[in-house]
Amino acid sequence: xxxxxxxxxLKESGKDAIIIKNRENxxxxxxxxxxxxxxxxxxxxxxxxFDGRYRQEIKDLTKDFENFEVPQGSYLPEIITWxxxxxxxxxxxxxxGLSIQEYREFSExxxxxxxxxxxxxxxxxxxxxxIQLIKAxxxxxxxxxxxxxxxxxxxxxxxxxxALIHYLALKKGASAMAxxxxxxxxxxxxxxxxxxxxxSFEAGDFITIDxxxxxxxxxxxxxxxxxxxxxxxxxxxxxxxxxxAQQAAADFIREGVTGxxxxxxxxxxxxxxxxxxxFSHGLGHGIxxxxxxxxxxxxxxxxxKENMVMSVEPGIYLPGIGGVRIEDDVMIQNGIGVALNQTTxxxxxxxxxxx
Numbered sequence: 001x002x003x004x005x006x007x008x009x010l011k012e013s014g015k016d017a018i019i020i021k022n023r024e025n026x027x028x029x030x031x032x033x034x035x036x037x038x039x040x041x042x043x044x045x046x047x048x049x050f051d052g053r054y055r056q057e058i059k060d061l062t063k064d065f066e067n068f069e070v071p072q073g074s075y076l077p078e079i080i081t082w083x084x085x086x087x088x089x090x091x092x093x094x095x096x097g098l099s100i101q102e103y104r105e106f107s108e109x110x111x112x113x114x115x116x117x118x119x120x121x122x123x124x125x126x127x128x129x130x131i132q133l134i135k136a137x138x139x140x141x142x143x144x145x146x147x148x149x150x151x152x153x154x155x156x157x158x159x160x161x162x163a164l165i166h167y168l169a170l171k172k173g174a175s176a177m178a179x180x181x182x183x184x185x186x187x188x189x190x191x192x193x194x195x196x197x198x199x200s201f202e203a204g205d206f207i208t209i210d211x212x213x214x215x216x217x218x219x220x221x222x223x224x225x226x227x228x229x230x231x232x233x234x235x236x237x238x239x240x241x242x243x244x245a246q247q248a249a250a251d252f253i254r255e256g257v258t259g260x261x262x263x264x265x266x267x268x269x270x271x272x273x274x275x276x277x278x279f280s281h282g283l284g285h286g287i288x289x290x291x292x293x294x295x296x297x298x299x300x301x302x303x304x305k306e307n308m309v310m311s312v313e314p315g316i317y318l319p320g321i322g323g324v325r326i327e328d329d330v331m332i333q334n335g336i337g338v339a340l341n342q343t344t345x346x347x348x349x350x351x352x353x354x355x
Contacts, residue, residue, distance in 0.1 A: 003029045003064075005122055007043045015113060016088040017042040019079070019106065021097035024289040025119055027217055031065065032057055038075050042086060049079055076102060080109050094119060096291070120293045124286060126307045130218065131331060134287060134309055137174075137213055137220035138329055138340040144168045145209070145224065145343050152207065152350040154228065155200050158183040161209070162196035169213045178212030178219040178290070189225065190323040192281055192315060203229040203351070206239075206322045217289055221311050222341050223327035228351045235324070238275060238316045239347050242324045245269040245314045246345065249283060249296075250330050253312070253337030259283075259300025266314040267298070275316045278323075284311040287329050308332050309340070 006029065010018060020026055020039040031039045031048055034057075038049045048065045050058055051072040058067055070078040083091070091110040093103065106112050126134070147168055152161065165181045184194025186205040194208070201207060205228040212221035225239065249266035263283040270279045282300075286292025287309040294302040294310055304310075313327030328341045 002122075003041060003046055006041055006119070007046075009118060009122065010041065010092070011043050013092070013113075013118070014090060015092045016090045017083060017086070018092040018094075018115065019098065020094060020119075021102075022094050022119075022291070024291050025094065025097065025123075028123055028289055031062060036072065036075075038079060040079060040082070042088070045086070047082070049075055049082075051075075076105050080105070083110065092118075117293070120286075120291070123288060124293045124302075124308050125305060126288065126309055126331070130288065131307065131309070133216050133218040134220065134329065134331070135340055137215040137218050138222070139342075140169075140172055140174060140215055141211070141213055141220040141222050142341055142343045144172060144211075144213070145222065148209070149226070149348065149350050152201065152226065152228065154203050154351055157198055157200050158185055158188075158196035159198055161207075165209075165211050169211075174213035174215050175217075176214040178214050178221060181211035182208065182223075184208045184323070185228075187320055187322055190317040190319050190321060192317055192323070192325065201228050201351075204231055205229075206231055206235050206324065207350075208323060208325055210325065210327065219287060219290055220340075221287060221313075221327065221329055222343065223313055223325045224343060224345075224348070225324045225326060227347055227349045229349065232321075234318075235322050236347065238318065239324045241270060241273045241275060242314055242316055242326050243345055243347075246312055246326045246328070249314065250312045250328060250337055250339055253304065253310070253330050253332060255304060255306050255332055255335045257304055259294050259296040259302045259304070260298055262304070262312075263296045263298055263300065266312075270314060270316060275318075278316045278318055279314060280317060281315070284313055284327075286310050304332060306332050306335065 023033040027033045036051045040047045095116040183196040185207040189208045210223035245266040282297030284296035309331040315325035317323035328339045330337045
């Protein structure tokens with residue numbers, strides 16, 4: 001059970017309790033993710049403090065917790081009183097969960113330690129059930145992308161394609177998008193995080209499409225860059241460089257290497273081709289409920305382990321011309337990396353005459 005691993009971690013670290021407020025972490029440990037819920041875990045107890053808005057959901061959707069309903073806005077006094085009653089002295093909090101004001105209040109009452117990576121590392125090793133859920137999200141993402149391609153044509157707006165991604169995802173059963181989809185066309189494809197605008201697609205554009213879905217709380221993340229008709233030779237050249245870098249890095253992933261080493265494989269190929277300065281971000285990030293590790297970038301010393309899942313997404317972005325990014329989600333199975341996306345990474349031409 002996940003929460004038992006957290007309780008064991010508390011014992012090993014000498015902490016008496018942890019306050020969990022981060023949405024994804026609460027959901028990971030079986031609590032509700034709502035903003036008015038605080039999860040408090042000690043080596044012997046697991047408690048949800050909540051206000052009346054969550055009364056029915058707490059009863060219907062969670063189990064194996066002690067539950068304390070408190071008046072809205074009075075969470076901290078109630079939690080601090082309860083912690084004192086339990087004899088708590090050493091308290092852990094998440095780096096990405098509580099506000100500065102909340103941190104101050106807890107620090108005045110307890111000896112507080114900020115946990116920046118401990119829970120992330122606990123979540124990084126995915127269970128067989130989690131892997132199946134991530135695989136299902138990736139399968140649906142492939143299906144959505146396949147349905148998008150015949151719709152892309154000259155004159156279509158980035159916003160229209162973005163809306164279609166949302167529509168198809170929800171129609172197929174996703175509960176939400178994992179993030180706001182990226183649709184960046186023509187010169188705008190040189191923007192790594194180019195959100196959709198009213199720009200209309202033109203013949204010869206490269207169009208970068210980056211989206212993920214949430215399915216049963218687990219996410220996918222895939223990027224493909226397609227050509228609208230016949231693209232320029234320069235764009236086709238950088239496409240092949242990114243494709244080679246992406247494949248080499250994905251093939252290199254295995255148990256025992258670091259995030260930095262994987263990043264270096266892709267970065268070396270792009271740099272040696274003369275485009276190193278145009279690969280302006282890290283290679284990848286963890287995949288799961290959101291906010292996952294490992295991180296693949298030039299500084300990451302995290303050692304990859306069996307059943308970790310991560311994105312691999314190199315890119316080249318040429319200002320004023322266009323860009324390319326290709327991304328798969330890769331899991332480590334039997335010691336080696338296995339791509340979960342099945343969509344082709346060959347350059348696909350869409351628009352008039354697309355089959």
